[in-house]
Amino acid sequence: MIMEIVGELLKLTVLAGLTIAGILVILIWKKGLATKVTYLRFVIQVVAMVAVFYLFTYPIWQLIVLIVILVMPIVLGRFFCGWLCPFALYMDAITLIRKAFKVRHRNLPDKLNKFLHNFRYVLLLFFLIVPFILILIDPPPSLDSATLMALLFAGPFRPLGVLLGPVIPLIVPWVGPLEIGGLYFSYPYVQEVIFYSNGVLSEIFVTITALIFLGLTFVGSFFVRRVWCRFCPTGSSIAILNRLKGFKWAPVLHLEKDEEKCTKCGICKRVCPVQVTEVYEQKGGKIMTSMCMLCFRCVEMCPYEDCLKVNLGGKTVFKSRNWLEPSEVE
Amino acid sequence: MKNQSEEKKYMPEISQKEIDELRNAIKATSQKIIAENIERMKKTDKNRPEAMQYFDEIANFFGTREKEIRAAKENGKKVIGYMCLFAPTELILAADAIPVRVNSGWYDASKLGDRVVPVEVCPMVRSTIGAKMIGLSPYLELSDALISVLTCDGMTKLGEILSDYTPVWTMTLPRVKDTTQSLRLWSEEIKAVKGQIEALTGNKIKQKQLKSAIELTQKATKAFRRLQELRKGAPVIMGRDAMLVNQTYMWDDIKRWTEKTEALCDELEKRVRQKIWACPPDTPRVMVTGTPMIWPDNWKVPTLIEEANPQGVLVADELCSSERLLYDPVGVDEWSMKDMLNAIGERYLMASTCSCFTSEDGNEDRINWLLNKIKEWNIQGVIYYVVRGCMLYAMEYTRVKKVLDRMNVPVYYLDTEYTREDVGQMKTRVEAFLEMLTARIDI
Numbered sequence: 001m002i003m004e005i006v007g008e009l010l011k012l013t014v015l016a017g018l019t020i021a022g023i024l025v026i027l028i029w030k031k032g033l034a035t036k037v038t039y040l041r042f043v044i045q046v047v048a049m050v051a052v053f054y055l056f057t058y059p060i061w062q063l064i065v066l067i068v069i070l071v072m073p074i075v076l077g078r079f080f081c082g083w084l085c086p087f088a089l090y091m092d093a094i095t096l097i098r099k100a101f102k103v104r105h106r107n108l109p110d111k112l113n114k115f116l117h118n119f120r121y122v123l124l125l126f127f128l129i130v131p132f133i134l135i136l137i138d139p140p141p142s143l144d145s146a147t148l149m150a151l152l153f154a155g156p157f158r159p160l161g162v163l164l165g166p167v168i169p170l171i172v173p174w175v176g177p178l179e180i181g182g183l184y185f186s187y188p189y190v191q192e193v194i195f196y197s198n199g200v201l202s203e204i205f206v207t208i209t210a211l212i213f214l215g216l217t218f219v220g221s222f223f224v225r226r227v228w229c230r231f232c233p234t235g236s237s238i239a240i241l242n243r244l245k246g247f248k249w250a251p252v253l254h255l256e257k258d259e260e261k262c263t264k265c266g267i268c269k270r271v272c273p274v275q276v277t278e279v280y281e282q283k284g285g286k287i288m289t290s291m292c293m294l295c296f297r298c299v300e301m302c303p304y305e306d307c308l309k310v311n312l313g314g315k316t317v318f319k320s321r322n323w324l325e326p327s328e329v330e
Numbered sequence: 331m332k333n334q335s336e337e338k339k340y341m342p343e344i345s346q347k348e349i350d351e352l353r354n355a356i357k358a359t360s361q362k363i364i365a366e367n368i369e370r371m372k373k374t375d376k377n378r379p380e381a382m383q384y385f386d387e388i389a390n391f392f393g394t395r396e397k398e399i400r401a402a403k404e405n406g407k408k409v410i411g412y413m414c415l416f417a418p419t420e421l422i423l424a425a426d427a428i429p430v431r432v433n434s435g436w437y438d439a440s441k442l443g444d445r446v447v448p449v450e451v452c453p454m455v456r457s458t459i460g461a462k463m464i465g466l467s468p469y470l471e472l473s474d475a476l477i478s479v480l481t482c483d484g485m486t487k488l489g490e491i492l493s494d495y496t497p498v499w500t501m502t503l504p505r506v507k508d509t510t511q512s513l514r515l516w517s518e519e520i521k522a523v524k525g526q527i528e529a530l531t532g533n534k535i536k537q538k539q540l541k542s543a544i545e546l547t548q549k550a551t552k553a554f555r556r557l558q559e560l561r562k563g564a565p566v567i568m569g570r571d572a573m574l575v576n577q578t579y580m581w582d583d584i585k586r587w588t589e590k591t592e593a594l595c596d597e598l599e600k601r602v603r604q605k606i607w608a609c610p611p612d613t614p615r616v617m618v619t620g621t622p623m624i625w626p627d628n629w630k631v632p633t634l635i636e637e638a639n640p641q642g643v644l645v646a647d648e649l650c651s652s653e654r655l656l657y658d659p660v661g662v663d664e665w666s667m668k669d670m671l672n673a674i675g676e677r678y679l680m681a682s683t684c685s686c687f688t689s690e691d692g693n694e695d696r697i698n699w700l701l702n703k704i705k706e707w708n709i710q711g712v713i714y715y716v717v718r719g720c721m722l723y724a725m726e727y728t729r730v731k732k733v734l735d736r737m738n739v740p741v742y743y744l745d746t747e748y749t750r751e752d753v754g755q756m757k758t759r760v761e762a763f764l765e766m767l768t769a770r771i772d773i
Contacts, residue, residue: 102666104664104667105664260701261702263695264508264680265677266676266680267673267676270672270673271663301663
């Protein structure tokens, strides 16, 4: 009993420590000591992943994380996708490996990219329907209504799993599908898929699904940056408010562009990991697109002072600097 | 490939004696003019920054830099000249060759150009032809090859005419900037010119060299921007001096140029702190835009503005011979070969505000540049400088005037030629404009 409390306390201390580390990083960055947002984002992603791991050690927190993910976008847009999502971290890590191999990334055709952006809603629907299909093709042995309901809403491919899938960290605090040295590893969607293999058909189905996900992230993101983010169903819930015309006031965090300072040099378009073209194409003002993950790579790379700005509730928190460092005397 | 004895397509046959006579005469006048221009710049700003001394030296066409390039050439280095700033300097540097811009500003040489092309043609083109005819410009003579970018009509034919003497590589510039097909064409052109540079120099452009070349120009951009930022406040440097600094980039060693410009900025920053101004802080702040002004002869307009009574000071410009040279850096996302080439291509094509581009929004990039400069640099009046025959800039005047009128910024259309004869009447015109600006400030 005492040991358990000590363990809990330890976990909380680690969590608090990580939070403080994150805040420190932000403070250092604000003072301009660290200038590269990309590295900063990497640190925050790792911190967020570990934080999620600890949060998931309490079953109740899963729901809270989900609620946070669903509510946060109303004001913060897809900030979660860009900065916190652990799943994105794997893809960014693969990108780093790719860079080490000196392989160039590929770009998807703009039309395909736009199509995938809308395809995510189909995907979301698909994941929500999958449990029903699986029950139809491979009925569980006992078909009393309670088990059915449990399978539909709490079993594999449950709605919660669909939305929370990408958020689950690589190492899970519960019994995961793969065990190496006492640590359980999991992978979004795959974990749920593996549990659900009570028939041949559904087993084939889930294996294929799992392989597609694994391939998409590990092979796909080696060549295409953030490939999953382009049609992530979790992102759809996040993106939807930015798409609705009446809700333009809602996001507090957004990019803003100064038309006169822009020379249309195209850097913002080229560096964007999810190939958002609106930042380049739009003439000026607020940039409201549900494709943007607010990773601020464009802001970091824009070479024109004050041209791109990140506004948080009307206050500029980050802006494009002349990354060639200007004169100190104004 | 090209044989000197072959029949020339455009150039007239002139006897060697006449060539020598003309060259010596024009060279002598030119040297006098260079010295005189520098002398006048010193007189305008009595307390001229000491770091300017270096640039005065480099500004001499027939001086140290010529000797340096000649020596480098003897050591096997190649010199590649270019006529428009669209030529990818980074690729030339990466192949260990020397980039020089060879546009000519000699008034007398433009008269010689009349023998090849009619007077209606842009005088800068005529002057470059004339300079080549008599072998006047040392940089043009030392170039092993020329990169001719097909921008305006004059430039398009200029490359063709000069190919009588030197191998000329043409780069087709799409006239529309931001469509996929024009980007594709331009990146193919960049790749092609890369191959040509590699073939000429015998050096393969590898990832490492290209990266360091890009970093070199990025550092130059940094120094360049620092200088322009310093001109935002009260005039700490005369516009002509800054223009000369910018212009020497076209033929100087880029690394040394960067160091010297940084040194100049250090000195200027000290002066800002001590509040030592180059001219009274309430001097009307003028900006020039339009046709490029090339050192040494075509220094007429900036000299007139800054020596006029009442005096004006140039704090910014939108000239491809000055501020547009280096304003945009090459922004590389990942340092892979393909991405670097992409970045170079986009930097030259998309960020440019040249009037040879057309778009539905009326070359809005240029308008935005002007508006940004006017606001940030606190410009009180704009001089729209056009030489006769510069069709594209002349045609865009109405567009610019409409926008600037809306902003209540006076703009003055100053058209001239490559000649010293109209200095008197231009002085009257410039002074009237500056007087009007002063009156506006007083109100």
